[in-house]
Amino acid sequence: MARPSDTKTRIQAVARELFLEQGVQNTSLKQISDRLGITKPALYYHFESREELVRSIIQPLMDGLEAFVAGREPGGGRQLLEDYFDLIWQHREVLVMVLHAPAALVELDLMDRMWEWRKRLTVLLLGPAPANAARIHATVALGGMSDCVVEHADLPFDEVKAAAVEAALAALAH
Incomplete structure (x- = not known):
C-alpha cells in the first residue's frame, strides 16, 4: 500500500x-x-480543494524565491543572475503554469508575494533607490530570464543559462 x-x-x-x-x-x-x-x-x-492542490504545487517556487531574496545582500551582478536563473530553471514547469493561469495567483492571494520578491530582487540588483530607467532595465532583465526559462526549456540548460544571463547583464548595463 x-x-x-x-x-x-x-x-x-x-x-x-x-x-x-x-x-x-x-x-x-x-x-x-x-x-x-x-x-x-x-x-x-x-x-x-483544488485551490489547496494548486497552492501546494506553486508553494515550493514561492518559498524558494523568498529564501533567495532573503539570504542576499545588494550587489552580486552576474552571480546573482546566475543563481536566480538556476532557481527559476528548477521550477520552470510551475512558471509555465503560472504564466498560463495568472488568475490562480490572485485566487490564492499569491500575486502580492510575487510582486514583493520581484521588488526585493530589483533592490538586490540595483540598490535601494534606483532611477526609473534602471528599474525598467531590471524588469526587462528579470522578465527576459523568466521568459527564456519558459520558452527555451527544450534547449540545453547551459546554453540557455549563458545566453539569458548575458542578455540580462546587457539590459542592466544600459
Whole structure:
C-alpha cells in the first residue's frame, strides 16, 4: 500500500501534468482522480480543494524565491543572475503554469508575494533607490530570464543559462 506522502506526491505530479496540458482553470479534480485511478474522495483526503492542490504545487517556487531574496545582500551582478536563473530553471514547469493561469495567483492571494520578491530582487540588483530607467532595465532583465526559462526549456540548460544571463547583464548595463 502506498504511503500518504507517496499518493500526495503522485497527485501533485498528475495535477501539474494536466495543468500544463490544459490549464489550471480547465482541469477538474475528477480529471486528476481519473488519471490517477483513485476516487475523488481519496483525492480530497490529501487536498481539501483544488485551490489547496494548486497552492501546494506553486508553494515550493514561492518559498524558494523568498529564501533567495532573503539570504542576499545588494550587489552580486552576474552571480546573482546566475543563481536566480538556476532557481527559476528548477521550477520552470510551475512558471509555465503560472504564466498560463495568472488568475490562480490572485485566487490564492499569491500575486502580492510575487510582486514583493520581484521588488526585493530589483533592490538586490540595483540598490535601494534606483532611477526609473534602471528599474525598467531590471524588469526587462528579470522578465527576459523568466521568459527564456519558459520558452527555451527544450534547449540545453547551459546554453540557455549563458545566453539569458548575458542578455540580462546587457539590459542592466544600459
